[in-house]
Amino acid sequence: MNAFQLVRELGLAVEISLRYHERSRDVVAAAEVERGVREVMESGSEVRKRVKEMRDKSRSSVVEGGSSYISFKRLIDDIMTNVPRNST
Numbered sequence: 001m002n003a004f005q006l007v008r009e010l011g012l013a014v015e016i017s018l019r020y021h022e023r024s025r026d027v028v029a030a031a032e033v034e035r036g037v038r039e040v041m042e043s044g045s046e047v048r049k050r051v052k053e054m055r056d057k058s059r060s061s062v063v064e065g066g067s068s069y070i071s072f073k074r075l076i077d078d079i080m081t082n083v084p085r086n087s088t
Helices: 003-009 030-041 048-060 067-082
Strands: none
Touching: 003 048, 048 067
C-alpha cells in the first residue's frame, strides 16, 4: 500500500506536499505537517471517520469467528494435516 492509495483510494490519510530544495532534498514544511495533523484530528473530519471505520472492520476480522481468524485457522489446520509427522 502506498501514500496515493491511502489518500485517494481509501480516504485514510491526507496529502502533504513536499518542498524541493536546490540540493535535491525533499523537505516537508512544518506548517504543512501541522495542517495535515489538524485536518485529521478535527472531530468532524471525513478521514478520521474512515480510519475509525477501518479500525472497527480490522478488529472484527481478527476476533474468533472473524474472516482473518477463520482464514488463519484454515491455514494452520492445512499445515497440521499435510506436514509429515516425525515418527521417532
